[in-house]
Structure formats: C-alpha cells, structure tokens
Amino acid sequence: MEQKSPLQLQICLDIATEAVMSAGAILEDYFGKLDTIEEKGRPGDLVTEADKKAEVEILKILRRHVPEHGILAEESGQIGEKENEFLWAIDPLDGTTNYAHGYPIAAVSVGLLIEGVPQVGAVYNPFRRELFRGAKGLGATCNRRPIKVSQTRELNKSLLVTGFAYDRRETRDNNYAEFCYLTHITQGVRRSGAASLDLTDIAMGRLDGYWERGLSPWDMSAGIVIVEEAGGKVTAYDGSPFVIDSGRILATNGQIHRSLSNALLETPPLGEWKS
Numbered sequence: 001m002e003q004k005s006p007l008q009l010q011i012c013l014d015i016a017t018e019a020v021m022s023a024g025a026i027l028e029d030y031f032g033k034l035d036t037i038e039e040k041g042r043p044g045d046l047v048t049e050a051d052k053k054a055e056v057e058i059l060k061i062l063r064r065h066v067p068e069h070g071i072l073a074e075e076s077g078q079i080g081e082k083e084n085e086f087l088w089a090i091d092p093l094d095g096t097t098n099y100a101h102g103y104p105i106a107a108v109s110v111g112l113l114i115e116g117v118p119q120v121g122a123v124y125n126p127f128r129r130e131l132f133r134g135a136k137g138l139g140a141t142c143n144r145r146p147i148k149v150s151q152t153r154e155l156n157k158s159l160l161v162t163g164f165a166y167d168r169r170e171t172r173d174n175n176y177a178e179f180c181y182l183t184h185i186t187q188g189v190r191r192s193g194a195a196s197l198d199l200t201d202i203a204m205g206r207l208d209g210y211w212e213r214g215l216s217p218w219d220m221s222a223g224i225v226i227v228e229e230a231g232g233k234v235t236a237y238d239g240s241p242f243v244i245d246s247g248r249i250l251a252t253n254g255q256i257h258r259s260l261s262n263a264l265l266e267t268p269p270l271g272e273w274k275s
C-alpha cells in the first residue's frame with residue numbers, strides 16, 4: 001500500500017472534522033424534539049429524522065471536498081464504487097437507541113479507509129462537546145489535546161465495555177455469556193450503546209478494553225484509528241489482524257490485550273462457571 005503523506009492525511013482529517021461538527025450541531029438541535037422514530041428492519045434498529053438530516057449534511061461536505069472518493073453511509077449505503085482506494089465510512093448518529101429515548105450518549109463518526117485500512121477518523125460527542133481526532137502517524141487528540149490509553153496491566157483490575165448487536169435475539173452468538181463472564185472476573189463491564197464512543201473511551205484511558213461483534217464499518221472505522229494513535233491495540237478476538245468486514249473487534253490499552261483475548265476465547269457457556 002502506498003503510504004499517504006502527512007499533509008494528505010491532515011487534509012482528510014480536517015474534512016472529517018468539518019463533517020462531524022456540522023452533523024453534531026444537527027443532533028443537538030433535534031435532541032428531545034423528535035417527531036418521527038422508525039424501525040429499519042430488525043426490531044429495535046431505529047432511525048430518526050436526526051440520523052437522516054445529519055447524514056445529508058455529511059454527504060454534502062464530502063461531495064464538496066472529495067467528490068472522487070467512495071462513501072459507505074449507514075442510511076444511504078454504498079455511494080460510488082466499492083473498489084475506490086478511498087472509502088469514507090459514515091455513522092451520522094451512533095447511539096440512535098439512546099438518542100431516541102432522550103439518553104444523552106451518542107456521537108457522529110466519520111472515518112476514512114484507504115485501501116481497506118482505517119487511516120483517518122473523527123468522532124464528535126455533542127453532549128459532552130468532545131471532538132476526537134486521529135490519523136495514521138499523526139497522533140490522537142480530544143479537543144485538540146493529545147490523548148493516551150490507560151496503563152492498567154491486569155484483567156482483574158480493568159474496566160471494560162461491550163455492546164449487543166440488533167440480531168441478538170436471532171443468534172446464540174449474542175455476547176451474553178461473554179458479558180456475564182467478564183463482568184465476573186473484572187472490575188466491571190459497561191454498555192454505553194455507542195460503539196464509536198466505546199472506542200474513544202479506550203483512547204482516552206477511561207476504559208481499558210472493548211469487544212463487540214455484529215458491527216459495521218461505520219461504527220468503528222474512525223474509532224479504530226483514534227485508539228491506535230492513542231497507543232492502543234486493535235485486533236480480532238483471537239489477537240490475529242483485525243478484519244473490518246468480520247464485524248468483530250477487540251480493542252484495548254495493549255497491556256490487557258492478551259488476557260482479554262484469552263478470556264473471550266475461553267468463555268464458558270452461561271451458568272457453567274464457578275467463582
């Protein structure tokens with residue numbers, strides 16, 4: 001893969017920043033004032049007018065700056081060729097369920113994959129006014145200040161986060177056993193309801209490890225770059241290289257990576273473990 005210059009990455013990062021900030025303003029405007037909340041397909045998979053308006057705004061900004069790039073947007077799907085070297089992965093509102101209930105944990109996430117690898121990302125949480133940015137080789141920041149992952153070394157001293165995909169009622173691979181087991185052997189497992197913020201919380205050192213299955217590229221592309229640039233590690237559950245289309249991610253501060261990976265692989269079926 002041809003390495004893009006720091007200047008090229010910086011330009012893309014600024015475009016991503018403009019997009020998340022403009023969309024974030026829309027999310028702030030609509031919060032608590034929604035007229036329409038629809039179910040998209042699976043029960044509980046919601047879409048609101050805020051998701052749609054925020055996505056239109058992001059698409060407008062990307063088309064203005066980089067009309068030649070491909071886009072994969074949660075509400076509009078694939079735009080342009082999938083084979084494009086540059087692919088923007090957009091989640092206009094990550095944490096829709098929270099947002100629709102008036103629970104203020106949600107964000108806008110805009111990431112750029114270059115030849116399939118996340119290299120640029122911006123995540124904006126309008127409720128805490130936190131802007132997270134990262135680009136390969138350029139570091140990670142929150143509100144323009146450098147950020148770093150935590151120093152927790154032992155799994156039993158760690159605070160983790162996970163999530164449950166919308167297909168959880170249709171599959172036994174629903175993460176329930178892992179959630180219970182890891183709750184039992186660590187200081188706790190949180191469930192924020194916004195994958196992009198789970199990743200930025202790892203990057204900030206607020207949480208030590210995150211795992212989830214059933215994710216889409218728009219949920220994680222931006223957050224992955226931010227975690228890696230903050231000194232964290234992102235792989236598949238078994239520690240092998242991360243594959244974005246698998247929907248499965250293990251992201252940690254690096255120090256607990258192997259022990260969390262082992263615990264996930266060794267999780268006994270629900271109810272079959274002893275303290």
Ligand code: IPD
Nearest residue numbers: 094095096163164165193194195
């Ligand atoms: C969801 C959130 C949630 C995760 C789900 C995602 P949405 O995205 O990131 O934390 O557990 O798997 O689909 O629907 O709120 O954009």
Ligand code: CA
Nearest residue numbers: 091094095219
């Ligand atoms: Ca999402």
Ligand code: CA
Nearest residue numbers: 074091093094
């Ligand atoms: Ca979404």
